[in-house]
Each structure stands twice: as structure tokens, then as C-alpha cells.
Amino acid sequence: MNYQIEFRDVSVSYGKDVALRDINIQIPKNEIFGIIGPANAGKTTFLKAINRTLEFIHSAKTTGEVLFDGKNVKQIRNVYGLRRKVGVVFPLPVGLPMSIYENVAYAPRRSGIHDKQELEDIVVRCLQQAMLWDEVKDRLDMLGTKLSGGQQQRLTIARALSHSPDVLCLDEFSIAIDPVTTMKIEDVLVELKSEMTIILVTNLVQQARRLADQTAFFNKSELVEVGPTEKIFTSPDNQLTYDYVTGDFG
Amino acid sequence: MSSQPTNPFAETEEERRGKLVENLVGISTLLMTWLLIIPVLAIIIFLVYKAWPALSIEFLLDNPEKKMTAGGIWGPLIGTFFLVLVSLIIAAPIGILAGVYLNEFARDNWLTRFINLAVVNLAGVPSIVHGLFGLGAFVYFLGMDRCLLAASCTVAVMTLPVIITSTKEALASVPMSFRVACWNMGATKWQTIRTIVLPNSISGILTGVILQVARAAGETAPILFTGAMISSRIADSGWEAMVPYGLDDRFMALSYHLYIISTQWQNVPESFKFGTAAVMIGLVIAVNSISIAFRIYLRSRKKW
Numbered sequence: 006m007n008y009q010i011e012f013r014d015v016s017v018s019y020g021k022d023v024a025l026r027d028i029n030i031q032i033p034k035n036e037i038f039g040i041i042g043p044a045n046a047g048k049t050t051f052l053k054a055i056n057r058t059l060e061f062i063h064s065a066k067t068t069g070e071v072l073f074d075g076k077n078v079k080q081i082r083n084v085y086g087l088r089r090k091v092g093v094v095f096p097l098p099v100g101l102p103m104s105i106y107e108n109v110a111y112a113p114r115r116s117g118i119h120d121k122q123e124l125e126d127i128v129v130r131c132l133q134q135a136m137l138w139d140e141v142k143d144r145l146d147m148l149g150t151k152l153s154g155g156q157q158q159r160l161t162i163a164r165a166l167s168h169s170p171d172v173l174c175l176d177e178f179s180i181a182i183d184p185v186t187t188m189k190i191e192d193v194l195v196e197l198k199s200e201m202t203i204i205l206v207t208n209l210v211q212q213a214r215r216l217a218d219q220t221a222f223f224n225k226s227e228l229v230e231v232g233p234t235e236k237i238f239t240s241p242d243n244q245l246t247y248d249y250v251t252g253d254f255g
Numbered sequence: 256m257s258s259q260p261t262n263p264f265a266e267t268e269e270e271r272r273g274k275l276v277e278n279l280v281g282i283s284t285l286l287m288t289w290l291l292i293i294p295v296l297a298i299i300i301f302l303v304y305k306a307w308p309a310l311s312i313e314f315l316l317d318n319p320e321k322k323m324t325a326g327g328i329w330g331p332l333i334g335t336f337f338l339v340l341v342s343l344i345i346a347a348p349i350g351i352l353a354g355v356y357l358n359e360f361a362r363d364n365w366l367t368r369f370i371n372l373a374v375v376n377l378a379g380v381p382s383i384v385h386g387l388f389g390l391g392a393f394v395y396f397l398g399m400d401r402c403l404l405a406a407s408c409t410v411a412v413m414t415l416p417v418i419i420t421s422t423k424e425a426l427a428s429v430p431m432s433f434r435v436a437c438w439n440m441g442a443t444k445w446q447t448i449r450t451i452v453l454p455n456s457i458s459g460i461l462t463g464v465i466l467q468v469a470r471a472a473g474e475t476a477p478i479l480f481t482g483a484m485i486s487s488r489i490a491d492s493g494w495e496a497m498v499p500y501g502l503d504d505r506f507m508a509l510s511y512h513l514y515i516i517s518t519q520w521q522n523v524p525e526s527f528k529f530g531t532a533a534v535m536i537g538l539v540i541a542v543n544s545i546s547i548a549f550r551i552y553l554r555s556r557k558k559w
Contacts, residue, residue: 058435088439091439092439093439095436102451102454110436111440168440168441
């Protein structure tokens with residue numbers, strides 16, 4: 006079987022600090038893959054290893070193989086193409102200092118789309134998928150940075166979708182978003198599953214339970230357990246996992 | 256009932272002393288700030304008062320005549336203008352690009368730290384040393400002879416460190432998260448710099464450049480040996496009065512002109528000396544004001 010993402014003995018360290026230790030994981034295509042775990046478990050580093058943005062952290066050192074669609078990401082020569090195939094949403098909302106329209110059109114423009122109609126279609130579609138369209142459709146020329154925190158976060162999601170990624174990485178996307186909108190976005194994520202693989206890092210274990218097909222539990226830079234979500238939440242093999250999902254972790 | 260209820264907001268000894276110190280600090284810092292204004296105002300008022308008899312449009316537009324005892328300061332004024340222009344044409348691109356490299360591309364290694372140290376030290380070099388360096392490097396070694404180009408190169412070297420530093424600071428003020436967001440969408444570093452970083456730091460960069468105009472116009476030492484001359488015959492009107500010096504000509508400049516008429520020449524009316532100084536100060540104030548107004552305008556359009 007050809008996995009969308011596969012980690013083979015991947016370790017990442019920042020100087021002396023180990024962020025990921027011997028991670029082996031397979032993420033099938035068109036699945037929502039949940040990642041849970043306490044702070045400092047290596048969840049964000051895991052995402053950065055996929056699209057090679059770890060390279061911007063000069064102290065980061067990676068060993069092992071990260072495979073994207075069967076190809077070792079280190080051997081992909083066009084790293085920008087790889088990053089276009091991966092949409093990333095970080096916990097803190099970042100509206101770029103340009104209009105809402107340009108925020109979403111940014112990545113398509115960089116990849117060479119200049120047709121006005123085509124760009125507009127992308128912008129509308131992505132803003133709708135991110136549940137932001139109704140709130141901003143009359144003011145697309147407003148600065149993205151002037152939106153509220155929750156709106157900026159949805160703008161970030163729209164941007165991540167704008168380059169039609171094969172993998173969407175959501176790193177605690179719902180921190181700044183109200184519960185009602187969060188539920189709507191969760192519905193969209195389930196729909197999007199047919200088009201892409203979604204990696205959902207979340208602090209809300211119930212969110213992982215609701216959405217994820219498989220869930221992985223990370224703790225102290227290590228992958229403790231991975232399996233079908235129902236199993237992880239009801240009868241995990243590892244006591245740590247059980248403690249974490251039942252809220253007895255400490 | 257009989258005892259007075261104690262005031263819950265009663266002052267403790269510590270709070271009373273705190274308030275006293277607070278007031279003292281407030282007053283003394285205010286006083287020191289006002290003290291700053293005194294020398295500035297004194298200089299300007301004194302200069303304008305002494306220069307008043309000479310100040311006129313003719314003083315600006317006429318060339319010096321009769322061993323500088325008559326006429327005006329057009330030759331030096333236009334010379335300073337071209338000196339500033341050429342030196343900025345040289346220094347601004349180099350300084351801005353170097354700043355972009357140091358802030359956006361350079362890794363934190365010994366070479367980068369060495370370059371940063373060199374920039375800081377270059378900023379601390381006295382201007383007379385820059386002048387001697389220009390004499391050796393541009394006039395003799397590169398064989399430019401004393402001319403506008405050699406003087407401009409020398410001034411450019413002198414202004415470079417501040418342009419580099421202010422560019423770096425302006426770039427660093429753009430939040431890192433903007434860059435990360437772009438990189439994650441597959442933008443290259445340069446695309447990110449061109450579309451996000453530079454448009455949002457250009458005000459800071461230009462402010463740094465404009466402030467160097469004042470410095471380039473005011474310094475005497477760097478041009479002393481590299482191209483300034485006491486007096487040259489230039490046209491009084493027409494095209495040749497607008498562009499009296501070629502890059503390979505020696506030229507008059509305000510700062511040098513002031514130095515000469517104040518110390519080397521006899522019988523120059525006092526109002527001429529103060530007039531020249533007043534024009535220089537006026538230029539510096541005007542340029543700084545433009546830069547401040549520009550900064551306020553761009554800050555009002557700040558996008559986050």
C-alpha cells in the first residue's frame with residue numbers, strides 16, 4: 006500500500022534537545038490522522054519534518070526517512086513544490102499584511118496562476134471551506150491583519166487550502182475559533198477527506214475522537230501508541246495513553 | 256460603634272515615599288528633556304540673527320564673487336546637492352542589499368558575526384579617517400584623482416554602516432510569522448522578501464537613508480582631500496549653472512566653503528559666514544523633517 010506520509014526511524018534534534026525519537030508511522034491517503042499529546046511532545050516538529058520547514062531552524066538535525074507519497078522528501082529537488090503539496094495551519098492566527106483576497110490568492114499566484122477568473126474561483130472556494138466567506142464577502146479588499154483573531158485563523162485555513170494541497174496539517178487550528186464555527190469547520194474537514202489527507206494535531210482529545218480515523222499519542226518526543234481512534238480511546242495498549250485520553254495524565 | 260472605621264485606602268509609609276520619588280523622577284526627567292531644546296533653539300536663533308543681513312534668494316542663487324566677499328553660495332550649494340545625490344546612488348543599493356542579506360539570508364556563524372562587527376566598527380570610524388581612506392583608496396589607488404566621484408565614494412563608505420544597520424532593523428521589525436506563513440505556502444525566500452518583508456519595511460529603510468542625507472551634506476573631513484575645492488569658475492545661469500560639475504571635476508561644497516570663509520579668507524562679511532551656516536542647518540532640518548513626515552505618513556498606513 007502506498008501511504009501518503011510515512012516516517013521511517015525519524016529522529017529530530019535541536020542542538021542537544023531531542024524533539025522526536027525514532028518515529029515510525031504510516032498515514033494512509035484520504036484519512037484524518039489525529040495526533041494528541043501533552044506540550045513538548047514533538048507534535049509540531051512532526052509537521053515541520055513533512056514539508057521540510059525544519060530547514061529554516063539552523064540547529065535542527067534530522068535522521069531517518071520521511072516519505073511523501075513514497076518519495077523521500079530529502080530527495081525532492083523542488084522543495085517549494087513539496088511545500089505547495091502540504092497546507093499548514095499553525096496555532097496562532099497569521100493574517101498577512103495584505104487584503105483578504107490577496108491573502109488567499111498569494112500561493113496560487115506564486116505557483117503561476119494569473120487568470121483573474123481562476124484566482125477568484127479559488128479565493129471564493131477556499132474562504133467558503135474555511136467558513137469565512139459569509140463574514141468577509143463584502144470586504145475582500147480589507148486588510149487580513151484587521152480581522153479578529155478567530156477570523157484570521159480561518160483566513161489561515163483558507164490560505165492553507167489555496168494551493169490545493171494533498172496533505173493538510175492542522176496544528177491546534179481551533180484555539181482561537183469559537184465552538185460553533187469550530188464544529189462547522191470540522192464538518193468541512195470530513196468532506197475534504199475525499200480530496201486530501203488531513204493531519205490533525207489537537208489538544209482537544211475529543212476533537213480527535215470525533216474526527217480522526219486513526220490517532221497517535223505522542224509523549225516526550227516519542228510515539229507511545231498509534232491505532233484506530235476507537236481503540237485508542239477505549240482500550241489502548243499503553244497505560245500512559247489510557248491516562249491521557251481519560252484525563253488522568255499527570 | 257465608638258471606634259472610627261479604619262480607612263481601607265490609608266497610605267502606608269512605603270506608598271508615601273513611593274509617591275514622592277515618583278514625582279521627583281517625573282519632574283527631573285521633564286527638566287532634562289526641556290534642557291535639550293535650549294541648545295537647539297539657541298543655535299538656530301543665533302545663526303539666523305547673525306545671518307539675517309545676508310539671507311536672500313540672491314544669496315542662494317548667486318555664485319561667490321570677489322574672493323567670496325560678494326555674491327552668494329550657489330556653487331557650493333549645488334556641489335553639496337550632487338555630492339549627496341551621487342553618494343546615495345552608490346551607498347543606498349549596497350547598504351540596503353547588504354542589510355537584506357544580513358537579516359534575511361545570513362546564518363548565525365562566525366563570518367556573519369564578523370561582518371556585523373565590521374559594520375559597527377565602520378560606523379565608529381572618525382570622518383577624518385574616512386577622508387584619508389578615500390584619498391588613499393579612491394584618489395590614488397583607483398586613480399580617480401580628486402573629483403566629485405572620489406568624494407562621493409568616500410562619503411558613501413561613511414554612510415554605509417548606518418544604512419545597513421537601519422535596513423536590518425527595519426526588516427527585523429516585520430514579524431517572523433509572516434515569513435513562516437509564506438514559506439509554508441511554497442514561496443521562496445526572495446518571493447517572501449519581495450512581497451511581504453520589503454513592502455512593510457520600506458518606510459524604516461528609507462528613513463535611515465534620508466537621515467544619511469543630512470550627514471553626507473554636513474561632513475567636511477571626508478571631502479577635504481578627495482575632491483572639494485575652494486573656488487571654481489562656474490556659469491552664472493543656464494544649464495551649466497544647474498549641472499556645473501562632472502563626475503571627474505573638483506567641486507565646491509557648503510561645508511568646505513564654510514570652513515574656508517571662516518578660517519582661511521580675509522574680509523568675508525560676517526553675515527556671509529553665518530548665512531552659509533544657516534543654510535546648512537536649514538537643509539539638515541528640512542531633510543530631517545521630510546523624513547519624519549514620511550515616517551508618520553507610512554506609520555499611519557501600518558498594516559498590522
